[in-house]
Amino acid sequence: MRKDLIQVDDLARQDIERILERAESFAEVSGREIKKVPTLRGRTIVNLFYESSTRTSSSFELAAKRLSADVVNVKSTGSAVDKGESLKDTVQTLSAYDPAAIVIRSPHAGAAGLVARWSAAAVINAGDGKHEHPTQALLDVYTLRRRLGALEGVRIWIVGDVLHSRVARSGIQAFARMGCEVTVCGPPTLIPRGVEALGCNVSWSLDGIGEADVIYALRMQNERMTGSFVPSLREYAARYQIDGRRLRPNQLLMHPGPVNRGVELAGEVVDSPQALIVQQVESGVVVRMAVLYELLAGGGPAREASRFTQEDPTRVEPQPA
Amino acid sequence: MRGALSGALERAGGPATGSILIRGARLFDPRAGLDRAGDLLVREGEIAEVGGARQLEAPPEAEVVEAEGLTVLPGFVDPHVHLRTPGREDEEDLESGTRAAAAGGYCAVLAMPNTDPVVDSAPVLGSLRERARDEARVSTGFLAAVTRGQGGEQLTEMAELADAGAFAFTDDGLPVARSGVLRQALQYQRLAGRVLALHEEDPSLSGAGVMHEGEVAAVLGVAGIPSVSESTTIARDAAIAGFEGGRIHVQHVSARESVVAIERARAEGVAITAEVTPHHLCLTEDSVRTLDSSFKMNPPLRSAEDRSALVDALRSGTIDCVATDHAPHAREEKEQPFEVAPMGVTGLETAFAALHTRLVLPGVLDLATLVERMTCGGEPFGLEPPTLEPRADADLCLIDLDAEWEVGEAGYESRSANCAFAGQRLTGIVRMTVATGAVAYRERSFAIGAVA
Numbered sequence: 001m002r003k004d005l006i007q008v009d010d011l012a013r014q015d016i017e018r019i020l021e022r023a024e025s026f027a028e029v030s031g032r033e034i035k036k037v038p039t040l041r042g043r044t045i046v047n048l049f050y051e052s053s054t055r056t057s058s059s060f061e062l063a064a065k066r067l068s069a070d071v072v073n074v075k076s077t078g079s080a081v082d083k084g085e086s087l088k089d090t091v092q093t094l095s096a097y098d099p100a101a102i103v104i105r106s107p108h109a110g111a112a113g114l115v116a117r118w119s120a121a122a123v124i125n126a127g128d129g130k131h132e133h134p135t136q137a138l139l140d141v142y143t144l145r146r147r148l149g150a151l152e153g154v155r156i157w158i159v160g161d162v163l164h165s166r167v168a169r170s171g172i173q174a175f176a177r178m179g180c181e182v183t184v185c186g187p188p189t190l191i192p193r194g195v196e197a198l199g200c201n202v203s204w205s206l207d208g209i210g211e212a213d214v215i216y217a218l219r220m221q222n223e224r225m226t227g228s229f230v231p232s233l234r235e236y237a238a239r240y241q242i243d244g245r246r247l248r249p250n251q252l253l254m255h256p257g258p259v260n261r262g263v264e265l266a267g268e269v270v271d272s273p274q275a276l277i278v279q280q281v282e283s284g285v286v287v288r289m290a291v292l293y294e295l296l297a298g299g300g301p302a303r304e305a306s307r308f309t310q311e312d313p314t315r316v317e318p319q320p321a
Numbered sequence: 322m323r324g325a326l327s328g329a330l331e332r333a334g335g336p337a338t339g340s341i342l343i344r345g346a347r348l349f350d351p352r353a354g355l356d357r358a359g360d361l362l363v364r365e366g367e368i369a370e371v372g373g374a375r376q377l378e379a380p381p382e383a384e385v386v387e388a389e390g391l392t393v394l395p396g397f398v399d400p401h402v403h404l405r406t407p408g409r410e411d412e413e414d415l416e417s418g419t420r421a422a423a424a425g426g427y428c429a430v431l432a433m434p435n436t437d438p439v440v441d442s443a444p445v446l447g448s449l450r451e452r453a454r455d456e457a458r459v460s461t462g463f464l465a466a467v468t469r470g471q472g473g474e475q476l477t478e479m480a481e482l483a484d485a486g487a488f489a490f491t492d493d494g495l496p497v498a499r500s501g502v503l504r505q506a507l508q509y510q511r512l513a514g515r516v517l518a519l520h521e522e523d524p525s526l527s528g529a530g531v532m533h534e535g536e537v538a539a540v541l542g543v544a545g546i547p548s549v550s551e552s553t554t555i556a557r558d559a560a561i562a563g564f565e566g567g568r569i570h571v572q573h574v575s576a577r578e579s580v581v582a583i584e585r586a587r588a589e590g591v592a593i594t595a596e597v598t599p600h601h602l603c604l605t606e607d608s609v610r611t612l613d614s615s616f617k618m619n620p621p622l623r624s625a626e627d628r629s630a631l632v633d634a635l636r637s638g639t640i641d642c643v644a645t646d647h648a649p650h651a652r653e654e655k656e657q658p659f660e661v662a663p664m665g666v667t668g669l670e671t672a673f674a675a676l677h678t679r680l681v682l683p684g685v686l687d688l689a690t691l692v693e694r695m696t697c698g699g700e701p702f703g704l705e706p707p708t709l710e711p712r713a714d715a716d717l718c719l720i721d722l723d724a725e726w727e728v729g730e731a732g733y734e735s736r737s738a739n740c741a742f743a744g745q746r747l748t749g750i751v752r753m754t755v756a757t758g759a760v761a762y763r764e765r766s767f768a769i770g771a772v773a
Contacts, residue, residue, distance in 0.1 A: 088656055108658030110612030130542030130662060131612075167541050193545070194536035203515050 004123040005291060007132045009174040015294075016177060020142050020299065022290035023283070029066070029185040030286055040069035043100040045249045048090070048115075049126070050106045055257060055281060056126050056136075060103045063288035070141040080248050087111060091118045100296050104128075122295040123137070136256055137174035139287040142281045144214060145178075147252065152179035155210050158200075159240055160218030160264050161190045161229075168218055185209070185297045186218075186240060189229045205239070206246060206256045216254040217242050217264045237263055244268045252276055322398075322429050322460045322757065323714055326703035329486040330429060331453035334373035337366040337758030342379045343719065346388035347430040351689035352696070359395055365716040366758030371711055384760075388719055391752060392693040395707035396428025396459075396483035396716035398698035400518075400596055401493070401519065401572060402643035404430075404461075404665040406449070408437030411770060413649040413736050415449075415690050421647070421669040421735035422459050423754040423762030426718035428707060429460040430669075431698060434471075435494040441466040441477045443485040446478035448554060448660040451484055459756040462488035462702070464518060467506050475497050475530070476506055479513035489702050491518035492773075493572055494619075496554055498524055507567030516594075516702055519558055521579070522620070533575075533621040537606040546621055552578035558742075559586030559593055569614050570701045573646050575620035584639055592769040594701035596644035598673045601739045603679040604628070614655045614662035615741055618648065635694055636686055642698040643691075645672050649737030666741040671728055673720070682748060688722075719753040725749055771773050 002010050011019075029037055045064040048055050057073070064071045074094065085093075087106075094102065095118075102119055104112050105126040112125035127133040145151055156175050160186045162168045172182050176199040183201040184191060191202055209215065220236065230236040243266035247253060253265075253275045261267045269275060322330055341363040348359045348371065362370040376665060379385050404418035413421075422430045432449075434440030440449065446465055453461045465487035469475045471494065479490060490506065490513070497503040497519065506517055526544045532538050533762040534545025540585055555571055559582065562569045571583060574597050586593045600618065605625050608616040610635035616622060634640040648665025655662050668675075680686040707716035729743040754762040 083453055086653060086656070087658070088653075106658065108660045109541055109660045110660075113612055114658060116655075129658070130544070164542075166542055169540070192539035193544075195546075197536040197540050298641040 003295070004112070005124065005134055005295060006116060006125045008095050008134050008137055008170045008177070011134070011177070012268065013177050016138065016141065016174065019138060019290045019294055020145060022293055023142050023242070023286045026286040026289045034280045035066050037070055038068045039293060040064070040067040040100065042289070043069050043203055044097055045069045045071050045101045045103065045292070046097070046099045047073045047219050048094065048102055048104045049074070050104070050111070051127065053127070054106065054204065055284065059284035060126060060131065063283050063292055066285070067289055068129070068291055069100070069292070087114065088118055091115050092295050095119050095121065100297055101292060103199040117195050124291060124295070127166055130164050130166050132170045132171070134170050134174070135288055135291055136167050137170035138291065139280060140171055140216070140254060141178055142175050143276050143283045144254070146251070146283075147276060151316070154180045154182070154213045155211055156180050156214045156216055157183045157185055157212040157243065158216045158218065159185045159206070160216065161220055162195060163190045163192050164221065165218050169198065170214065176200065183212070187230055187236070206300055209246065210248060212251055214252045215242055215247065215252060219256060219258065220260055220264045233263060240264070241266060247272070247274060249274070254280060257281065322704055322707065322716060323698065324704040327461070329461050329488055329526050331450050332457050332460045332757060333453070333455055334759055336380065337715070339380050340364040340380050340383035341368070341386060341755065341760070342377060342383050343386045343388050343393055343599050344377070345374045346719065347392040348709055349392050349692065350689070351692055352395070352706060353710050355709055361709065363758055366418045366715055368711055368715050371709065374753050386719070386753065390723070391710065392722050394426065394692050394718050394719050394720060395690050395696045395709055396705060396718050396754060396756065397426050397673065397695040398706065399430045399645050399647070399669065399672075400642065400698040402430045402432055402647040403435070403649065403665070404432045405649055406436060406452070406769045407445075411736070415461065417454050417734065417736045418647070418649070418669070419456070419458040419461055420762065421733065423756065424734040424751060425461055425669040425671065426673050426720060426751040426754055427669060428716035428718070428754060428756040428761065429462070429704065431462045431464060431488055431702065433491060433493045434464050435492075439466050440464070441469050441471070443478065443481050446482060446485050446487055448572050456692065458761040459754070464489045464491050464493070466490065467492045467497055467517065468502060471495055471630055473502060476502070476509060479506070479509050479515070480693065483513040483515050487515060489516040489518050489570070490536060491520065491572070493518065493520045494696050496520050496522045496524065500557060500561065504561050505566060506719060507562055507661045509567040510567050516570050518572050520572050521551045521558065523550045523553040523554050526553070531617060531621070531664075532607045532609050533623040535606055535624055537609055541610070541612065546619070548576035548578045548623060548627065550584045551576050551620055555579050555582040556586070559583070562593065563589060563591040568592040573598050573601065573620055573644065574634070574640055575594050575627065576629065577627045580630050580634040580639055587639070587727070594641045595639070596642050596698065597635055597640045598644060598646045599668055600666060602628065602631055602635065603675050604741060608611050612625070612659040614657065614659050615666060615739055615743060617659055617662055617664055618646070618666050618741070619664040621675050632680060632685060634655045636690055641694070641701060643672065643676065643695045644698055647735075649735055650739045652738065666739055667733070669739070670733060670735065671740060671747065672743045672748060673751065674726070674749040675742050677722070677749040678747045715758040716754050717755050718751055721750045721752055723748065724750040751773060
């Protein structure tokens with residue numbers, strides 16, 4: 001493991017497996033009444049969010065708190081960022097607090113990589129533009145592996161707006177690295193030219209989707225529904241919506257959320273037992289705990305935190321009376 | 322510099338009066354068929370004499386340059402630089418930009434008009450020329466805008482601007498997007514009599530793109546600029562130029578499809594010339610994988626196939642000349658995420674060394690062709706290429722073809738550091754540049770001694 005988690009390509013298969021196993025052990029902690037472990041006590045984690053986000057930011061916050069870290073949340077609105085402070089200056093200012101990690105979400109590709117260059121902290125990319133969202137990919141892999149046991153040879157179809165999706169870009173690579181066979185499917189206007197380079201097949205129609213073991217639907221963002229990417233929502237839904245007719249009984253369904261019911265997914269499949277959507281959200285916390293542990297206390301490069309590595313991360317500290 | 326438009330060039334210092342004797346160098350001027358060891362005497366702005374090695378006598382007061390192991394080349398001419406003056410003198414001014422040019426072996430540069438204010442009126446042009454007479458270390462010409470404020474709508478007073486010394490017309494940085502406006506500019510060219518230099522791009526195809534549309538953009542999730550954005554606009558503009566009997570110069574060609582469009586236009590008799598940058602000849606979209614904004618420019622770095630098509634086109638002459646598109650940017654502007662950072666890289670100080678290292682040394686292009694393509698940048702606009710023949714203007718540079726250096730290690734002469742070759746080890750160092758008989762640049766470590 002490197003100092004940071006910027007993109008899926010930073011992770012070897014064994015890194016992913018180690019994180020998944022760590023997440024499993026944290027899942028056990030999450031089942032306890034007291035869900036906290038002392039691993040990161042006294043250390044500071046900054047959540048720097050330049051885009052609105054509910055599930056990712058809350059999940060990172062919760063993950064950090066369950067590891068007993070101190071958490072500082074910085075949002076772009078109402079902060080110095082609003083006053084025109086550059087990303088570099090913001091990072092240097094926050095670095096003065098000597099954070100162990102900076103979690104950053106930005107509307108711009110490469111922002112997390114820049115922060116990693118400017119800061120000694122471990123930097124975790126929580127989404128940079130349309131580039132990558134590696135912790136989402138890890139939690140997707142975790143969720144699916146929990147359900148299926150093994151991922152080797154599993155066929156996954158990722159359906160929808162691949163062009164604008166960081167979830168797709170990270171997901172394709174992570175699933176492929178775990179031995180899955182990935183196909184992306186969507187209207188040609190929303191599939192980037194050259195996407196095969198990520199290690200996937202391309203299909204313009206759902207015709208062959210019967211072969212899929214897992215259908216991963218992407219969120220169709222409101223701003224893409226108009227304009228020339230798709231002629232109309234009606235035509236998009238007619239061609240690409242996953243509904244009860246298209247989802248076969250032996251297939252699993254995933255979605256990064258939030259779902260547009262009636263657009264990429266019909267209501268009936270969202271609520272079906274084949275859907276793993278709620279499990280994906282649940283997995284978010286333990287997987288992000290595992291990532292924080294891995295970078296700050298685990299198998300990462302020798303950092304000042306290495307004294308924690310000998311401890312059992314799941315050991316619950318006696319609470320003061 | 323000589324040629325129909327040499328009178329529109331400006332340089333500080335007035336006519337050179339002294340003498341310089343370069344002794345024992347390799348004299349290399351492929352256009353003149355010259356390649357031998359010899360001495361070269363510069364006197365009063367001209368090449369006074371070329372003789373055998375250690376055969377010329379130094380006149381009294383002459384500077385004598387011991388140039389054993391060095392090569393004298395005709396000075397380079399760059400038809401495409403951004404000197405950021407007026408308006409962004411924090412990024413570059415006429416002195417620093419022409420110092421960077423001289424450090425790269427250039428004896429003449431042509432500056433683009435996309436400044437603040439835009440060079441779209443005779444008074445702005447006049448004040449720039451006046452400033453250049455005080456500050457420019459090498460001969461400097463200024464292009465004026467095709468449309469007022471580069472707005473793409475209303476033509477500038479092209480005839481008056483031409484009289485005031487506009488070298489050519491361009492809206493560089495932006496295309497002349499509307500076909501009708503370009504047609505009018507080409508019709509008006511009959512009055513103004515200057516070349517139209519064109520930034521070829523279709524905004525509706527480029528959209529929000531910031532890099533080449535291809536595999537790397539797909540992996541990075543960054544919006545792409547397709548090659549056809551450039552090539553279709555070249556085809557359109559060439560068709561209109563052919564129809565109007567106009568004369569166009571295609572700026573910074575980046576795509577294989579564009580080379581095809583230029584070949585076709587030329588085959589049909591269109592008066593068209595073209596330039597290509599060192600970064601498009603040496604680098605590809607692969608460099609963008611790290612999302613380092615030092616590799617962000619417009620047009621973007623394209624695929625390996627595009628790069629090799631550009632090299633072939635430069636070799637065959639389909640592309641006439643090398644242009645740096647030297648585009649300085651402030652550090653804080655480039656230190657932003659890739660999608661937000663401005664487009665453009667500096668290139669004057671590295672052009673020869675990069676091309677020599679990446680194309681000549683591996684045997685892809687011969688040195689003679691490179692020198693020809695780097696010295697003829699003024700030709701499409703009415704400047705004769707510099708030469709080492711006696712009685713020519715003394716525009717030349719002295720290069721150590723074997724010396725290695727690391728780009729940026731010793732800083733830059735330019736005020737800006739956004740160089741696409743930063744950190745690379747290159748072979749070939751410019752030791753000295755002479756522009757119209759005057760020393761415009763001397764590398765710090767390069768010792769010279771004046772002989773009485």
